[in-house]
Amino acid sequence: MDQSTQTEIEAAAFRRLVQHLQDNTDVQNIDLMILANFCRNCLSKWYRTAAEEREVTLDYEQAREIIYGMPYSEWKDKYQKEASQEQKDAYAVRQGEG
Numbered sequence: 001m002d003q004s005t006q007t008e009i010e011a012a013a014f015r016r017l018v019q020h021l022q023d024n025t026d027v028q029n030i031d032l033m034i035l036a037n038f039c040r041n042c043l044s045k046w047y048r049t050a051a052e053e054r055e056v057t058l059d060y061e062q063a064r065e066i067i068y069g070m071p072y073s074e075w076k077d078k079y080q081k082e083a084s085q086e087q088k089d090a091y092a093v094r095q096g097e098g
Contacts, residue, residue, distance in 0.1 A: 022069040
């Protein structure tokens, strides 16, 4: 496989991941952090870093909007729930604090 084709495939897979996260708003960021040690905010930071490495100006909130599919504040108001004590405890264990 040539580099261009690989990049196209990786980009398509990334777009599918982002769409999947946008479609599954019931999955909370803390759940992602517990299970996979990354969340939508992490993905936003990685996206912004990749842009900066290519000398593209993109701030964190712009990157979040790309990943969340809307401004983060709107997503948070619509979909984010307060983390349960069980989730907080599981997160602490994941981070080596529990």
